[in-house]
Amino acid sequence: MSDSRANRRAVVIDDDPDVGGLLAAILGGAGFDVKVAADGPTGLHLVRDFAPEITTLDVNMPGVDGFETLRRIRLLSSTRVVIVSGRVDEIDMVLGLSAGADDYIAKPFRAREMRARIEAVLRRSAEYGPVSVAVPETGWLNAGAVRLCVAQREARLHGRLVALTRSEFELLAGLAIACGKVCSKEQLVGTLRLRGEAGSGLVTDSDRRALEVHVANLRRKLDNAGAHELIETVRGIGYRVAALVR
Incomplete structure (x- = not known):
């Protein structure tokens, strides 16, 4: 990620403190100011008040699960959302992407891969248009x-x-x-x-x-x-x- 982008913010929503801490360290190392939440409602408040550029979201959380949290996030924010979950069945991926996730990454993950995937999601947000080819003048x-x-x-x-x-x-x-x-x-x-x-x-x-x-x-x-x-x-x-x- 380019260091030219100032005031970058990220929110991590995960009830596992070890995973949350690791994700916070990865994002912090990439230059983000990171806030961590251990449950969906707290994460929603952070997304609303902190206005993050990127949000990582676990699925298996007590109370409000990750899918419902994502649906609520999409009502109040355009933050990029990467689901990070131990649930790797196709139906879980379908539910996550259908609810508006930008990527779905399985646990356990490697730190280098996680950072690369987050970089890719943010490049997609920063670039204009879906592909690097000419678009007709009419738009x-x-x-x-x-x-x-x-x-x-x-x-x-x-x-x-x-x-x-x-x-x-x-x-x-x-x-x-x-x-x-x-x-x-x-x-x-x-x-x-x-x-x-x-x-x-x-x-x-x-x-x-x-x-x-x-x-x-x-x-x-x-x-x-x-x-x-x-x-x-x-x-x-x-x-x-x-x-x-x-």
Whole structure:
């Protein structure tokens, strides 16, 4: 992370003092002013009052669990949220990402990987647009019948707004820019992380699973809006916008 960004703040929400202390040390070493909460309600107050740039969140906490805490966070803050949890079943990842998490990292984790993942989430927040390629001068992209306004990060189908998370919008925009060409899972992970050239860097099984969850959620929302079968799976490779295939 660049040291040029001043007054960076982070909140750690975890009922395990050892894990909370480790996360606070990692973030503190990256230049953040860190506040730690041992439960969801206290964490919510910190997010509201401290206005953190990044928040890490455990799932298994007494009282208000991490998923409910995340839903409440999203009502009052745009802080980037990274779930850090020992629950690694796919359904838990689905719930977390669907509720608005920006990343989902399994415990136990390595300090270096944790810092790299947090850096990637924050780069995504700092950069403009989902991918490092030219966007049409109109500021709009087309994915079949779905139109994407890059400046406002809005997706519309026949003029009606389709509510997408940031990650879902970036995925659909990346696929639209590809103009019907297949985007590999590695490329799309790179799009979400903004690691530089698509596909560069280590892509883990956890990355691929998270991507698959994002794509599944995106497909469900598009289908509910009336854009059926817009995203096609190309087995063994990745995805493309079927309506743009020439």
